Amino acid sequence: MSAVFYVASAIAVVAAFLAVTRSNALHAVLWLLVALFAIAVDFLVLGAPFLAALEVIVYAGAIVVVILFVMMMVAGPTASRGQERRWLPPRAWILPSLLAAGLAAVTMIWLAGAGGPAAAGTVIGARQVGMLLFSDWLVAVELASVLLLAGLVGALYLSSRSEGPARTNGRRPQPRRPWPDADGRGGASD
Amino acid sequence: MAAVPTGHVLIVAALLVCIGAFGVLLRRNLLFMLLSLEVLLNGAALAFIGAGSRWQQPDGQAFVLLIMVMAAAEVAVGLALFLQIHRRVSSLDADALDSLRG
Numbered sequence: 001m002s003a004v005f006y007v008a009s010a011i012a013v014v015a016a017f018l019a020v021t022r023s024n025a026l027h028a029v030l031w032l033l034v035a036l037f038a039i040a041v042d043f044l045v046l047g048a049p050f051l052a053a054l055e056v057i058v059y060a061g062a063i064v065v066v067i068l069f070v071m072m073m074v075a076g077p078t079a080s081r082g083q084e085r086r087w088l089p090p091r092a093w094i095l096p097s098l099l100a101a102g103l104a105a106v107t108m109i110w111l112a113g114a115g116g117p118a119a120a121g122t123v124i125g126a127r128q129v130g131m132l133l134f135s136d137w138l139v140a141v142e143l144a145s146v147l148l149l150a151g152l153v154g155a156l157y158l159s160s161r162s163e164g165p166a167r168t169n170g171r172r173p174q175p176r177r178p179w180p181d182a183d184g185r186g187g188a189s190d
Numbered sequence: 191m192a193a194v195p196t197g198h199v200l201i202v203a204a205l206l207v208c209i210g211a212f213g214v215l216l217r218r219n220l221l222f223m224l225l226s227l228e229v230l231l232n233g234a235a236l237a238f239i240g241a242g243s244r245w246q247q248p249d250g251q252a253f254v255l256l257i258m259v260m261a262a263a264e265v266a267v268g269l270a271l272f273l274q275i276h277r278r279v280s281s282l283d284a285d286a287l288d289s290l291r292g
Contacts, residue, residue, distance in 0.1 A: 002194045005198075006198075009198075009202040012202070012206065013202065013205050013206065013209070016206055016209045016210070016232075017209050019225060019229065020209055020210070020212060020213035020217065020222070020225065020226050020229060021213075025219070025221050025222065028222060029225070032225055032228065032229070035229065036228075036232065039206075039235075039236060042199075043236075043239050045194065046194065046239050046240055046242075048239050048243065048250075048254075051235075051239060051251050051254050051255070054255070054258060055232075055235075058258050059232070059258070059261070062262070063228065063261065063262060063265050066265060066266070066269060067221070067225070067265070067269065070221075070269045070272060070273060071221065073273065074272075074273070074276050122243065122246055124242065124243070124246070124247075124248050129248045129251045129252055129255070132252050133252050133255065140252075140256060144256055144259040144260075147260065148259060148262065148263055150263065151262065151264070151267050152263075152266065154267045155266040155267050155269070155270040156270075157270075158267065158271055158273075158274050159273055159274065
């Protein structure tokens with residue numbers, strides 16, 4: 001059980017370091033994905049199966065996909081097949097795949113063996129976490145929902161195609177229309 | 191769960207936090223700064239999980255849940271800022287944003 005932790009931690013640290021030091025953003029995201037999976041296995045070993053699942057779903061699923069989405073938007077619409085092939089040569093994805101496969105193998109051996117997480121006896125499951133969250137930590141949950149709402153509104157406002165109010169150059173600020181016009185230009189142009 | 195000493199968990203968490211802080215400080219591409227921030231937050235989350243497992247309390251996991259909420263909100267706002275900066279400056283270099291005038 002602790003061997004799984006050390007293997008997964010080594011993979012997490014190496015993958016995180018490589019993710020931070022790559023020059024190609026796409027390769028960095030691949031390494032980040034491996035690091036997140038390894039950290040999820042760490043959570044599982046430490047008796048937090050609920051958080052391990054959330055780590056995979058929220059981080060490796062939602063957040064990484066959103067980052068990739070924005071990266072593709074910035075890269076522009078010129079992504080032809082040849083360019084995609086140049087972005088991902090085999091040496092860019094074979095090593096992350098090997099590390100992820102090793103991680104999966106170690107986890108599978110651990111889960112299939114006798115000393116799985118059920119045998120550890122100290123697993124803190126979703127039930128206990130939920131009981132705590134919705135009794136003692138209720139205010140924190142409400143604050144988290146307000147934070148998510150603020151993030152949503154902020155992202156919606158910032159990603160609208162409008163110039164900021166500081167761009168008026170001394171003129172009276174125009175009433176702002178954050179939504180693009182019918183011809184695609186932004187509102188409140190100056 | 192005595193198989194993994196809490197100190198070792200904290201060492202791994204500290205390594206992840208160091209890698210993330212290193213990335214935030216040294217990389218100048220805004221996208222890489224966001225990625226490094228994710229690594230940093232995951233290091234902190236690992237420390238919380240390790241502590242929760244050490245004292246057998248669900249508080250650590252509940253806090254990691256809040257960290258995830260914070261990371262999701264941060265990524266949403268950060269990527270929206272990233273797109274806006276890319277639209278205005280046509281650069282992803284954080285050092286290109288050296289003026290505060292509008």
